[in-house]
Amino acid sequence: xxxxxxxxxxxxxxxxxxxxxxxxxxxxxxxxxxxxxxxxxxxxxxxxxxxxxxxxxxxxxxxxxxxxxxxxxxxxxxxxxxxxxxxxxxxxxxxxxxxxxxxxxxxxxxxxxxxxxxxxxxxxxxxxxxxxxxxxxxxxxxxxxxxxxxxxxxxxxxxxxxxxxxxxxxxxxxxxxxxxxxxxxxxxxxxxxxxxxxxxxxxxxxxxxxxxxxxxxxxxxxxxxxxxxxxxxxxxxxxxxxxxxxxxxxxxxxxxxxxxxxxxxxxxxxxxxxxxxxxxxxxxxxxxxxxxxxxxxxxxxxxxxxxxxxxxxxxxxxxxxxxxxxxxxxxxxxxxxxxxxxxxxxxxxxxxxxxxxxxxxxxxxxxxxxxxxxxxxxxxxxxxxxxxxxxxxxxxxxxxxxxxxxxxxxxxxxxxxxxxxxx
Amino acid sequence: xxxxxxxxxxxxxxxxxxxxxxxxxxxxxxxxxxxxxxxxxxxxxxxxxxxxxxxxxxxxxxxxx
Ligand code: HEM
Ligand code: SF4
Numbered sequence: 001x002x003x004x005x006x007x008x009x010x011x012x013x014x015x016x017x018x019x020x021x022x023x024x025x026x027x028x029x030x031x032x033x034x035x036x037x038x039x040x041x042x043x044x045x046x047x048x049x050x051x052x053x054x055x056x057x058x059x060x061x062x063x064x065x066x067x068x069x070x071x072x073x074x075x076x077x078x079x080x081x082x083x084x085x086x087x088x089x090x091x092x093x094x095x096x097x098x099x100x101x102x103x104x105x106x107x108x109x110x111x112x113x114x115x116x117x118x119x120x121x122x123x124x125x126x127x128x129x130x131x132x133x134x135x136x137x138x139x140x141x142x143x144x145x146x147x148x149x150x151x152x153x154x155x156x157x158x159x160x161x162x163x164x165x166x167x168x169x170x171x172x173x174x175x176x177x178x179x180x181x182x183x184x185x186x187x188x189x190x191x192x193x194x195x196x197x198x199x200x201x202x203x204x205x206x207x208x209x210x211x212x213x214x215x216x217x218x219x220x221x222x223x224x225x226x227x228x229x230x231x232x233x234x235x236x237x238x239x240x241x242x243x244x245x246x247x248x249x250x251x252x253x254x255x256x257x258x259x260x261x262x263x264x265x266x267x268x269x270x271x272x273x274x275x276x277x278x279x280x281x282x283x284x285x286x287x288x289x290x291x292x293x294x295x296x297x298x299x300x301x302x303x304x305x306x307x308x309x310x311x312x313x314x315x316x317x318x319x320x321x322x323x324x325x326x327x328x329x330x331x332x333x334x335x336x337x338x339x340x341x342x343x344x345x346x347x348x349x350x351x352x353x354x355x356x357x358x359x360x361x362x363x364x365x366x367x368x369x370x371x372x373x374x375x376x377x378x379x380x381x382x383x384x385x386x387x388x389x390x391x392x393x394x395x396x397x398x399x400x401x402x403x404x405x406x407x408x409x410x411x412x413x414x415x416x417x418x419x420x421x422x423x
Numbered sequence: 424x425x426x427x428x429x430x431x432x433x434x435x436x437x438x439x440x441x442x443x444x445x446x447x448x449x450x451x452x453x454x455x456x457x458x459x460x461x462x463x464x465x466x467x468x469x470x471x472x473x474x475x476x477x478x479x480x481x482x483x484x485x486x487x488x
Contacts, residue, residue: 074480120435124453129437129444359475369434371478376437 020059026052026334027309033405033416034274036305040064040339049325052334058089060312060332064339066346066363067322072335074368078313079116082332088314089332118244120373122237123253126175126230132376135171136384142170143388151392155422156399160270164419168265169258171381176254177222177229185214190262198409211258215251230254261374267408267415268378269385272300274419275353276386278402285355286386287394296355297382302362303353306407306414307338311366337363393423425488426460426470429481438476443469447482455481 028037043050043064050062063069072078082088125131143163150162165187173183192199192207199207219235226232234250276282276296286292315331327333341362344350365372372378389396398405399420406417426446435453439446446466448456462470474482 121452121454124435124449125451127435127437128449128451128453129440130449132437359472361475365436365478367478367480369432369479371434371436373434373436375478376441379441 020053020057023051023053023059026054026060026062030306030407032403033306033407034271034278034402036338036342040336040342044339044343049321049327054089054091054334056090058332060089060334061327062310063321063333063335064343066340066343069335069337069340069363070367071322072313072319072333073311073337073363073366073371075319076369077317078315078319078333079370080312080314082312082314086314086316087330089312091309091312117369119249119253120369122234122244123230123257123373125233127373127376129376132380135174135377136380138174139167139171139381139384140388143167143384144392147388147392151423156420157422159273159419159421160266160416161418164269165262165266167269167385168262168381171265171377172258172261175230175377176218176257177227177231178218182214182218185210186258186262190259193259211255212251215254218254219247219250230257257374260372261377263413263415265374265378265381267413268301268304268382270416270419271304271306271414272297272382272386273389273396273421274398274402274405274416275300275303277396277398277421278405279353280397282353282355283396287390290387290390292355293383293386293390295358295360297379297386298360298362299353299355299357300382301364302341302347302357302360304364304414305338305342306416307336307364308414310334310336310338337366396421396423424461425485426457426462427483427485428455428457430454430456432479432481434479436478438478439473439482442473442476446470447473 024039028039030037043062048063048065048068050064052060052062054060063072082091084090146163146166150157150159169183169186172178173180173186178186189207189211192204193211218231222229222232222235223239226236231250231254234245234253235247237245238247238250276286282296286296311334313333313335315327315329315333318329319327321327340346341364342350346361347357365375365378399422405419408415408417428447433455435449435455437449437453439455440449443462443466446457446459446462446469448458450456459466470484474484
């Protein structure tokens with residue numbers, strides 16, 4: 001207890017130096033797969049600027065309040081690129097730093113504020129609300145097809161492997177123009193690249209190399225036979241000598257989208273269904289009134305206690321938080337959007353799920369210039385999944401006690417190991 | 424009442440278009456375009472939702488204008 005207070009604001013007289021080993025390890029253990037760690041409420045109330053130890057052994061500053069989290073994410077000066085040379089903390093136990101050090105950033109696509117914005121505008125066309133809504137019928141058809149397969153036998157069935165993971169891969173592969181036959185390899189690659197410490201550096205390197213090799217081949221084939229997809233559109237710009245795009249950028253973008261959009265969405269589908277089915281009155285309310293679907297999706301995004309690590313930011317210049325506390329330059333900050341989403345100062349009755357909550361300015365997709373590029377897509381996928389399950393399997397229920405649901409350990413993005421259901 | 428947007432800071436997430444398609448659209452880079460800067464009262468709820476859920480906070484309503 002005292003450990004948290006040692007370097008908390010409000011207790012300056014207690015400020016002493018503690019060694020990193022004595023700092024509380026982060027991420028905190030969950031109480032159960034659907035309940036937040038008890039530290040969040042404690043830290044929001046008593047220690048909103050806390051010091052923690054990451055899996056790498058390095059220390060970082062953890063922010064848990066809504067206003068602070070939003071302020072850091074909205075500040076265009078700071079990015080998730082953790083520059084070790086400038087003294088940033090390492091997130092993962094392995095040296096590559098996992099996904100935060102990779103994806104599009106690695107290729108220098110996002111190395112400055114200007115080029116990051118330019119990149120977002122280049123790929124922006126793919127993610128407009130209208131383009132995404134146009135994908136909904138295809139998503140629905142794929143979801144129906146997956147359900148046909150899994151309901152052919154009697155339950156129980158594990159939705160995580162039979163439904164939640166295949167659907168978002170299919171959607172991203174559709175955007176990128178990846179042929180159907182190649183889509184199953186992606187699960188393994190993104191799994192490995194999203195790990196905090198489950199895989200060795202050699203395994204991560206192999207997955208990254210295989211993935212890069214595959215994407216190189218994909219680009220070559222799109223040059224030959226272009227389709228109506230993002231890779232074809234970008235490579236056409238490269239070939240037309242558009243100064244904004246290079247071939248490595250196209251590969252980095254394709255890779256970044258798969259990594260950013262697969263596990264996140266797959267895990268969120270599982271957590272959404274677990275939250276709605278663990279208290280069946282929620283599911284029944286949706287069966288009875290479909291107009292709740294849109295707000296229900298926002299509310300499960302807000303309520304998700306198993307969101308994983310949060311986001312790191314390297315504070316390259318002194319930062320003043322909304323309540324005037326200063327975070328000094330050189331600090332590695334981790335913001336917990338999931339804790340912010342439970343902040344009573346920002347949401348009335350924050351600890352209860354309200355399927356009619358509106359507006360619901362949760363931070364599940366981040367905020368500011370780096371906020372999730374795929375959020376319209378992810379929202380649409382979640383809405384389609386919910387609609388199709390409510391239609392096809394209104395009697396859906398968990399086949400295990402919710403207390404038995406297990407969290408995937410050691411991944412940057414939180415999710416459930418399995419979601420056994422029957423109908 | 425007048426709706427304003429800062430197109431320069433918009434991150435193109437399309438949340439406003441999902442929520443209030445009669446007021447907002449996106450151009451071919453995903454950047455917000457105002458379709459109607461003086462929406463009627465029937466749009467009030469959708470507008471408020473878009474204002475509060477815009478991830479970059481670049482939509483604001485001038486009540487005096
Ligand atoms: C429920 C599912 C999802 C969640 C919870 C989620 C969450 C997030 C968050 C919190 C960020 C902010 C990262 C930061 O600020 O450093 C982000 C960024 C991003 N997301 Fe998502 N995401 C989801 C689905 C998707 C999908 C489906 C795609 C695309 C296919 C996608 C593409 C991206 C991209 C490209 C970025 C980087 C944006 C940038 O750096 O400018 N996401 N996502
Ligand atoms: S919600 Fe905000 S950031 Fe997103 S497109 Fe609309 S104005 Fe731009």
